[in-house]
Amino acid sequence: MFxxxxxxxxxxxxxxxxxxxxxxxxxxxxxxxxxxxxxxxxLPELEAAGKEFSLPVYxxxxxxxxxxxxxxxxxxxxxxxxxxxxxxEEFCRPIRLARKEALLKSIRRLRSAGYPITxxxxxxxxxxxxxxxxxxxxxxxxDAGLCTELYxxxxxxxxxxxxxxxxxxxxxxxxxxxxxEAVRLVVSAGGKAVLAHPGQYGNFAGxxxxxxxxxxxxxxxxxxxxxxxxxxxxxxxxxxGLALTGGSDFHGRYGEGEELGDCGIEQDPFSS
Numbered sequence: 688m689f690x691x692x693x694x695x696x697x698x699x700x701x702x703x704x705x706x707x708x709x710x711x712x713x714x715x716x717x718x719x720x721x722x723x724x725x726x727x728x729x730l731p732e733l734e735a736a737g738k739e740f741s742l743p744v745y746x747x748x749x750x751x752x753x754x755x756x757x758x759x760x761x762x763x764x765x766x767x768x769x770x771x772x773x774x775x776e777e778f779c780r781p782i783r784l785a786r787k788e789a790l791l792k793s794i795r796r797l798r799s800a801g802y803p804i805t806x807x808x809x810x811x812x813x814x815x816x817x818x819x820x821x822x823x824x825x826x827x828x829x830d831a832g833l834c835t836e837l838y839x840x841x842x843x844x845x846x847x848x849x850x851x852x853x854x855x856x857x858x859x860x861x862x863x864x865x866x867x868e869a870v871r872l873v874v875s876a877g878g879k880a881v882l883a884h885p886g887q888y889g890n891f892a893g894x895x896x897x898x899x900x901x902x903x904x905x906x907x908x909x910x911x912x913x914x915x916x917x918x919x920x921x922x923x924x925x926x927x928g929l930a931l932t933g934g935s936d937f938h939g940r941y942g943e944g945e946e947l948g949d950c951g952i953e954q955d956p957f958s959s
Contacts, residue, residue: 688951691720691745692763692883692906692934695733696814698723698749699822701939707947708736708744716948718955720745720934722763725779725786727772728816745957748775749883750873751782753863760866760890761883763906763932764873766957771876778864778872783818785861790819793857797824797845800856803831821846821859822941838943866893867900874901879957881932884909886916891923898927908933908950910943930956 693707694700702710704721711719719742721733730746737744745765752760767775790809797804804827812823824845825837834841845857854860873880881904885891894905907920908931924931935949936942 688716688948688953689718689720689955690716690934690937690948690951691747691765691932692722692749692909692950693719693937693947694723694749695721695729697726697729697816698814698818699820699938699941700814701941704729704733705736705739707937708733708740708742711947712740712742714947716742716951718743718745719947720747720765722747722749722765722934724749724818725751725782726816726818727767727776730772743955748779750779750869751786751863752866752869754866754890754893758890759863759888760885760893761888762866762869762873763881763883764876764878765881767873767876767878771878774876775872775878778869782861782863786859787817787819789859789861790821790824793821793859794824797857802828803833804828820941821857822938824857826941837941867896870897870900870902879903879930881906881930884911884936885920886913887911891919894923894927898929902927902929904930904932904956906933907931908952910936910945910950912950932956 695704721729727748733744747765750762752762754760808827809823828834845855847855870880880902883906905920905924907917933950933952935945937945937947
């Protein structure tokens with residue numbers, strides 16, 4: 688089983704790339720892809736760990752995009768050669784900076800509303816790159832005894848649209864990139880672009896334009912996909928000549944209960 692969607696502490700996951708590779712080897716997986724949000728920083732450690740544990744590994748990234756209708760869209764990219772990685776990192780750098788600033792603004796809004804949280808507490812949970820995420824905010828609240836789970840009622844109250852249509856007090860808002868531009872960037876860098884979990888955010892309608900821009904594949908198997916989502920991915924992949932991928936979207940304790948290998952696929956689509 689191959690898991691082509693995993694996050695490390697270089698973005699919003701719990702574990703280091705080496706720890707992920709070791710866990711994947713112990714779990715009997717056939718291969719593992721690291722797809723951190725908007726960064727390739729974990730790839731050197733991933734590739735070294737692949738050799739150490741004799742496990743095929745695949746360097747990747749998950750790029751934060753936004754459709755014209757305002758919906759989020761995530762784009763996975765794989766097999767970016769070393770000479771193309773700098774261009775991808777530079778393309779994603781503004782996204783990372785905007786996300787971090789949005790997190791800091793959320794923390795300030797929470798403090799103003801009386802929540803016991805500081806920037807220092809959140810930064811203390813960050814990985815080696817110092818990237819911040821909303822899961823760290825929730826972990827601070829768990830540690831303070833305000834809640835017992837990351838994605839429970841408090842999370843929905845703070846980060847999700849409320850029943851009256853208003854945003855949560857800590858809702859994140861930051862610029863993302865145009866999906867077609869991201870696809871063209873990945874292709875120009877020598878990589879393969881894959882539409883991530885289109886059922887989660889309702890991204891199916893944009894697939895023809897992404898294919899025209901150079902899309903290589905679609906993530907059909909994912910924990911947030913219902914059977915109809917997966918079926919639609921399979922049909923569209925056949926119609927547009929796209930490869931199929933799948934993976935767990937594993938984040939460790941910062942995830943939603945997924946395990947390494949969940950929603951993985953039996954065949955390596957990059958070997959054909």
